Amino acid sequence: MQELIKDLVVKTDSKIILVVLDGLGGLPMADGPYKGKTELEAANTPNMDRLAAGGACGLHVPVALGITPGSGPGHLSLFGYDPLKCLIGRGILEAVGLGMEVKNTDVAVRCNYATIEKGIIKDRRAGRPPTDESRKLTERLQKEIPKIDEAELMFGQGIEHRFAVVMRFPEPLPPASSAINDTDPQKTGQPPLRPVPAAPQAEEVARVAEKLISKAAEILKDEKTANYILLRGFSELPHMPTFHEAYGLRGLAVANYPMYRGLARLIGMDAPPVEGDIEEEINFLAANYGEYDFFFMHVKKVDSYGEDGNFEGKMKKIEEFDSMLPKMLELNPDVLIITGDHSTPALLKGHSWHPVPVAIKSPYVLGGMCKGFHERECTKGELGIFPTISLMPLALANAGRLKKYGA
C-alpha cells in the first residue's frame, strides 16, 4: 500500500496536523462518580465535540482486533507504516526513549546492571541501584569503552539498573545484523548466556557484544552489586522509507517526551526538543508552522494518567487539551486529525486493544454523523472502524495530496 501511495503523491501547499493524545481511548467505569462513562464521555470537551460533529469520525485499530499495541507499533501505524512489518526492536525503543540517535549503521541494545558471583547471576537488576549511582557507572563505561573494533559505542543511562548501548559501525548494516539472543537467562542461579549470532551477518555485532561484556565485567569487578551487565533486545532499524520518501511531506514532531521525538526521528521527521506541556507544544507548532507540511503533536500525560488508573486525571488532561484547541484552529490547517496511538483505559491501568476514537476536520467530509467526540459516538461516524495505517492515506487525500489511481 505504501508503494501505491508513493506513486500517487503530489505536492501542494496544504498543511496537515495530527494530534496524538497518547492512550486516548477509554472504557466506562464500573462505579464511582463517573459510573458508566469513559474518560472522553465524562470530560467536558465542547471544542472537540464541535469538531467531531462537523468532521469525519470513526475508530481505528492500530495492529489488529484484540491486539494491544505498544507505543512503537501504535505510532508507526499512525504514520502509515505496517506495524507487523516495521517492528521497532526493544533496544532501539530504549535508546530512542533516552534521547539517543539511532541510524542505519547502528545496533541498539537494552542493558541491565546485574550481580554475579562465581559466574552465577545472583540478581538480574543489581538490587535496583538509584539512578544517580548507575549513571556514574555508565559514564565510566562510556569513558573507558568508547570503541570496540570498528564500532563506536554510545551509552545512555535509564532508570535504576537500566541503560542502553548503541554500537555504531562504519557502514549501513545488512538485514539481520542484530539477530543475536539475549544474554539475560531471565532467572537467577544460572550463568549468563553468551551472545550467539543467529545469522552470518550478525557475527561482527556478536563479537563486539562479547568484548563489551568482558570489558564491562573487568571495569565493574570491584562493585558490590552492579558488577556485571546483561544485554537484551539487540536490534537494528527496520528497513523502511522515510516519512518524506513515503509521502513527500516535511514532517515536524512536537513532543515533550524523548521517546516520541525519537520515534519520529526514526522515520526522518525533524524533532527538536520542546519544553513544557500542551500550551507550549501548540506555541512551538505555531512558531514553526511555515517550515513544514505535516505536524505530529504528541500529548503524553493522557496516557500516563490512564496507566496510573487515574480516571479523573486523564479526563482533566483531555479537557485541558480541549480548552486549547481553539488556538490550534486559528492556524486553519487544511486537515486536522485528533486521535490517540492506542487506548489506555484507567479501568485497565494500561494500554488496551480497544479501537481508538478519531475525528478529522476537512472541507471534504460528510459530517453531521456524531454528536460529540467519544468512543460511542465515533462508532456512528462515516469512517467506521478501520485500520490505523489507513489514516495517513485519508489525511493525504483530504489535503489534496493524492492523485487518482488508474485512468
Added chain:
Amino acid sequence: MQELIKDLVVKTDSKIILVVLDGLGGLPMADGPYKGKTELEAANTPNMDRLAAGGACGLHVPVALGITPGSGPGHLSLFGYDPLKCLIGRGILEAVGLGMEVKNTDVAVRCNYATIEKGIIKDRRAGRPPTDESRKLTERLQKEIPKIDEAELMFGQGIEHRFAVVMRFPEPLPPASSAINDTDPQKTGQPPLRPVPAAPQAEEVARVAEKLISKAAEILKDEKTANYILLRGFSELPHMPTFHEAYGLRGLAVANYPMYRGLARLIGMDAPPVEGDIEEEINFLAANYGEYDFFFMHVKKVDSYGEDGNFEGKMKKIEEFDSMLPKMLELNPDVLIITGDHSTPALLKGHSWHPVPVAIKSPYVLGGMCKGFHERECTKGELGIFPTISLMPLALANAGRLKKYGA
C-alpha cells in the same frame, strides 16, 4: 478470493442486475440552496429510498481508504477483480474508450500527433488540430500502414491530436510484452525517445513500434504541424479470468458510452452498442432479459455533471433514474444492486476517495436499517463499509449461486 469463488459457484436461473450510476457518491455543499446536503440527499428519490429501506445498504471502498479510483479500477472492483492486481493500462483504456476491440493477442498504445523540426519536438500536441482534420490523417495512416511484420494495425481517432493504435499479433502475448517506455519526453525542445523494450518479450512489439514511427513520419512529412507521432501507455490485457470463467454468469453490459462497453468486453461480457440514455438502456436490458444471467447497466451522466461541478444536474440525473426504477423492478430480478463505481462530488469537480453508497434488493437481507438511499443513511446499513470487490460475492450469494465453503 476469486479462486475460492470459482470453486463455490453453482448455476441457477437467478438474475442479477447491477446498476452503476457513475460517480454516484457525493459531498455536502458548503452553501447555496442545497447547503449541507449531498446530491443523493438533495435528490427526490422515493423509489430508491423504498428500495434502500427494505434492502441491505452500506458503502464500498473501490481501491483503499483515501485512494481515488479511475474508471478502470472502479469498474474492475465492481466486477470482483482486485484493482491493484488487474490494472488496465492507459493504451488499452484509450483504445477501449474509442470503441476498439482489444484481445489477448494485442498491444494498445495511446498516440499524439506532434510537430517536429530537425529532430526536435516543437509541439507535443501539433497545435491541437481540430478532430476532423486529425481523423483524415488517422484514416490515411490506417490505409497506408495496415500491417507491420506480423502485426495487424488498427487506428482509432480520439479528440484533437489524440489517437490510439492496437497492434494485433498472431498469438496470445506473454506477460510484459508491452514493457516499453513512452516515446514522448514530456517536454518540447528535445528529440523524441526511442521505444526501448524493458524485457526480451517486449522486443517484437518495440520493433513494430519503431517501424510505425518511421513509416508515419514518412507519410506525414509534408504536414505543417502534425508531422510526427508520439507513443505512450504501451499496454496489454491484464491476465485475468473472464467474467464467465470467474462466476459462471452470462453477462450483458448495457452502456451508452464506448468506454464502459469496452471495459465490460475486456472480461468477456457481451456489450452491443446502445443508443439513448436511461430509458433506452432499461428497454434494451428488458429486451435482452431472457438471454443473460447478469446485467451491468451503466449511467454515465451522473458522473459527468459531478465532474462539471453541476450539483443540480447530477441531482436531477439521479432523480431521472429513480423515476424509471419501477420499470426495472417490473423485471423482478432476484438481486438488484444500485451503486456507483466511485464518488464524484460536485464539490470536488472530480472523482474522489469517498466510499460509495450501495443498496441491494434481495429477499435475504435484514433491511429496515436505513430511511433513505444516501451516504449518511448508508453508514447505518447492515453492510457497513466494505471493499468493493466483495460486492460480486454478495450478489452471487443473494442470487443462490454460491454453495457452502467447507463441510
